[in-house]
Amino acid sequence: MNSVKQKSSVIKKKEELEERKRAEERKQAKVYEEFVREFEHDAPKVKTFVKGDVINSSSKANDKGKVYNPAGMKKLEEMASARLHSPSTSVESTHKKPEKPKKKQKEQEKKKSNLELFKEELKQQQAEREERHRLKKTWHNSNVSS
Secondary structure, three states, rough: HHHHOOHHHHHHHHHHHHHHHHHHHHHHHHHHHHHHHHOOOOOOOOOOOOEEEEEOOOOHHHHHHOOOOHHHHHHHHHHHHHHHHHHHHHHHHHHOOOOOOOHHHHHHHHHOOHHHHHHHHHHHHHHHHHHHHHHHHHHHHHHHHH
């Protein structure tokens, strides 16, 4: 008979957790109501739109509505495309060594370790990085001089 009257510890724990959840929900509801009350009274009666504009003393007033396209970027793009399409530079950068028969190249590639392949990849990335840096310098120098 005692076991019927007393609740098991598992049931007690469940009830305690449910009670905690309900108490937490009540607290949250109070905080939310307080939050809503605070902002209801502060709402502005009239809403207005204020249009802003950036004013720069060195810019012209009639430049409104135009898309900003810097002149230096066009030059940089032209230089990069010319460099990519010129036969002398592309041949030098891609084929520094005379070509070997394909069988020997395949055998060499198989012999290369992962470390060597990784080193080659790093060298290629560094070369690309140096090329970008050089292009930035030439672009910067052309902007400074003009």
